[in-house]
Amino acid sequence: MRNLTEENVTEAVLEQIRAKDPRTQQIVTSLIKHLHAFVREVEPTELEWFKGIEFLTRTGHITDEKRQEFILLSDTLGVTILVDAINHRKEEGKTESTVFGPFWVPNALEMENGAHIDRGPENERGAPAVVRGRITDMNGKPIAGAKIDVWQASDDGFYDVQDSNQPEMNLRGIFTSGQNGGYWFRTIRPEAYPIPDDGPVGDMLKATGRHPYRPAHIHFMISAPGYEKLITHIFVEGDKYLESDAVFGVKDSLVVDFKANTSKEEAAGYGFTKTPFYEVEFDFSLKEA
Amino acid sequence: MRNLTEENVTEAVLEQIRAKDPRTQQIVTSLIKHLHAFVREVEPTELEWFKGIEFLTRTGHITDEKRQEFILLSDTLGVTILVDAINHRKEEGKTESTVFGPFWVPNALEMENGAHIDRGPENERGAPAVVRGRITDMNGKPIAGAKIDVWQASDDGFYDVQDSNQPEMNLRGIFTSGQNGGYWFRTIRPEAYPIPDDGPVGDMLKATGRHPYRPAHIHFMISAPGYEKLITHIFVEGDKYLESDAVFGVKDSLVVDFKANTSKEEAAGYGFTKTPFYEVEFDFSLKEA
Numbered sequence: 335m336r337n338l339t340e341e342n343v344t345e346a347v348l349e350q351i352r353a354k355d356p357r358t359q360q361i362v363t364s365l366i367k368h369l370h371a372f373v374r375e376v377e378p379t380e381l382e383w384f385k386g387i388e389f390l391t392r393t394g395h396i397t398d399e400k401r402q403e404f405i406l407l408s409d410t411l412g413v414t415i416l417v418d419a420i421n422h423r424k425e426e427g428k429t430e431s432t433v434f435g436p437f438w439v440p441n442a443l444e445m446e447n448g449a450h451i452d453r454g455p456e457n458e459r460g461a462p463a464v465v466r467g468r469i470t471d472m473n474g475k476p477i478a479g480a481k482i483d484v485w486q487a488s489d490d491g492f493y494d495v496q497d498s499n500q501p502e503m504n505l506r507g508i509f510t511s512g513q514n515g516g517y518w519f520r521t522i523r524p525e526a527y528p529i530p531d532d533g534p535v536g537d538m539l540k541a542t543g544r545h546p547y548r549p550a551h552i553h554f555m556i557s558a559p560g561y562e563k564l565i566t567h568i569f570v571e572g573d574k575y576l577e578s579d580a581v582f583g584v585k586d587s588l589v590v591d592f593k594a595n596t597s598k599e600e601a602a603g604y605g606f607t608k609t610p611f612y613e614v615e616f617d618f619s620l621k622e623a
Numbered sequence: 624m625r626n627l628t629e630e631n632v633t634e635a636v637l638e639q640i641r642a643k644d645p646r647t648q649q650i651v652t653s654l655i656k657h658l659h660a661f662v663r664e665v666e667p668t669e670l671e672w673f674k675g676i677e678f679l680t681r682t683g684h685i686t687d688e689k690r691q692e693f694i695l696l697s698d699t700l701g702v703t704i705l706v707d708a709i710n711h712r713k714e715e716g717k718t719e720s721t722v723f724g725p726f727w728v729p730n731a732l733e734m735e736n737g738a739h740i741d742r743g744p745e746n747e748r749g750a751p752a753v754v755r756g757r758i759t760d761m762n763g764k765p766i767a768g769a770k771i772d773v774w775q776a777s778d779d780g781f782y783d784v785q786d787s788n789q790p791e792m793n794l795r796g797i798f799t800s801g802q803n804g805g806y807w808f809r810t811i812r813p814e815a816y817p818i819p820d821d822g823p824v825g826d827m828l829k830a831t832g833r834h835p836y837r838p839a840h841i842h843f844m845i846s847a848p849g850y851e852k853l854i855t856h857i858f859v860e861g862d863k864y865l866e867s868d869a870v871f872g873v874k875d876s877l878v879v880d881f882k883a884n885t886s887k888e889e890a891a892g893y894g895f896t897k898t899p900f901y902e903v904e905f906d907f908s909l910k911e912a
Contacts, residue, residue: 335866335867335871335873336865336866336868336873336874336875336878337873337874337875338704338708338871338872338873338874339708339713339874340705340708340709340712340713343701343704343705343708343871344701344705346701346871347700347701347871350831350833350867351831351832351833352831352832352833353830353831353832354832355830358830358831359831360665361665361667361671362827362830362831364661364664364665365661365665365700366700366701367661368657368658368660368661368664369657369661369700369702370701370702370705371657371660372653372654372656372657372658373702373705373706373709374705374709375653375657376649376650376653376654377709378650378706378709379710380706380707380710382650383697383702383703383706387691387693387694387697390679390682390683390693391683391686391691391693393679393683394679394680394682394683394684394686394693395683395684395686397680397683397684402676402680404676404679404680404683405676408672408676411636411654411655411658412632412633412635412636412655412659413658413659413662413672414672415627415632416629416632416633416659416662416663417662417667417669417672418669419627419628419629419632420629420662420663420666420667421668421669423629424628424629538651541642541644541647541651542639542640542641542642542647542648542651543640543641543642543643544639544640544641576625577624577625578624578639579625582624582627582632582635582636583627584624584625584626584627585625585626585627585628586625586626589625
């Protein structure tokens with residue numbers, strides 16, 4: 335088309351899209367329609383448009399092997415949780431999923447049930463906690479041999495990969511459910527922490543009056559042959575950021591009580607030297623694949 | 624909000640956006656609405672979502688001081704020309720604008736009318752051309768002293784900044800209109816050329832069945848005190864890419880005849896040693912600021 339106007343430009347662009355692959359055709363067509371609708375709605379000045387270009391450029395330049403600012407942007411705009419919700423629709427009896435986040439790493443240590451995933455020196459540990467529960471199918475039937483990959487931040491709010499003071503593979507572990515579907519491990523009670531906010535995403539949060547905090551949580555990725563993989567968190571009831579998670583990951587069904595137990599004897603039974611320690615029970619139910 | 628679902632997540636995200644600056648509020652709100660609408664329409668798989676993240680990451684990583692892949696992406700999705708159209712709405716009597724492109728550089732040489740902007744050796748030049756016309760206001764009244772900043776690619780399809788074989792500031796010049804608003808310069812007839820297509824934007828063009836070519840054109844940026852700056856091109860009538868410019872910049876009113884003249888004497892009068900040479904007339908009319 336050689337006479338493009340404000341009125342016909344969207345149609346003219348769409349006419350040029352002739353992908354062989356129908357899914358590519360669908361995605362690119364929809365992207366162009368919605369992108370143009372956004373531009374038509376806000377009518378950016380040329381300076382605003384250029385600031386958008388600069389924002390994306392900075393987001394690309396700060397991204398490296400250790401930091402994925404585009405995922406963070408997707409998270410903080412609620413896109414990641416929306417994609418998660420679409421791909422793992424809620425079903426009665428199935429544990430809800432939530433965002434994967436950027437901090438999982440492959441090949442965490444395989445551990446026996448009951449192991450402590452904090453591998454740092456005793457005195458660096460936060461409030462001790464015991465997490466236990468069962469892996470079942472959607473009817474409550476135990477699943478033995480499920481792999482339960484767990485990861486969380488330290489009480490300072492950093493994952494091992496962000497923090498050279500932590501030993502490698504700290505606060506991570508892979509557990510296997512027993513004959514009755516049971517699992518358990520020892521850890522520290524997680525704390526709320528800010529997502530990295532010294533880059534463009536942090537600037538966006540500030541400009542829109544938002545804080546960068548995520549409520550305290552422990553990540554789980556649970557897989558068993560014949561079942562859909564479940565990626566989720568458990569959140570600590572009472573955390574002040576449950577209502578305003580910077581990445582919109584909170585679901586009521588995933589918020590659990592971390593119950594304080596002040597018994598020195600019971601603490602000692604778990605090898606804990608501090609009280610109170612915290613007890614958590616959470617069962618996960620998987621959907622057949 | 625601590626119970627996010629597929630249904631309420633867009634609303635929940637929008638509730639968190641509380642920018643002090645009303646324009647920021649408007650832009651971010653609109654962006655989230657349209658981005659979520661896109662995701663809801665195409666329902667990307669998690670792998671497709673991640674491919675999107677990777678695409679943006681590659682676009683950021685290939686961008687440097689010499690290459691701006693996000694602008695190229697904006698250009699090839701028709702966003703740039705839409706923003707241009709919104710900011711420079713068509714008006715009777717005003718020359719139409721088009722995309723700025725990434726190849727303008729500041730501080731081109733100021734030249735006398737009639738100068739040749741090809742600074743390369745005589746034998747490297749393409750088909751000689753003379754471009755002339757007048758700068759006027761929207762009523763046709765001449766504007767004297769307007770600055771006419773001109774730039775174009777060589778007959779190989781490269782701008783000086785892309786091509787170490789060309790002298791610095793080649794095929795660029797800044798002219799000043801005379802008392803009657805007139806300007807003229809000598810150059811070579813431009814040729815169609817591909818935009819850089821060895822990166823993510825090139826992949827997108829291939830995946831959607833598109834070529835990377837822009838029809839032959841000469842860039843103009845014209846400014847005069849009291850008038851809106853005009854950024855535009857003239858295109859060569861007959862170019863085979865006029866119907867499918869990779870960046871959607873073509874407007875009928877900007878397509879002009881490059882008229883062949885076979886007279887050896889007239890050519891010699893311009894200092895041209897080849898025939899035919901090409902003659903172009905184009906008047907630009909500016910809007911009062």
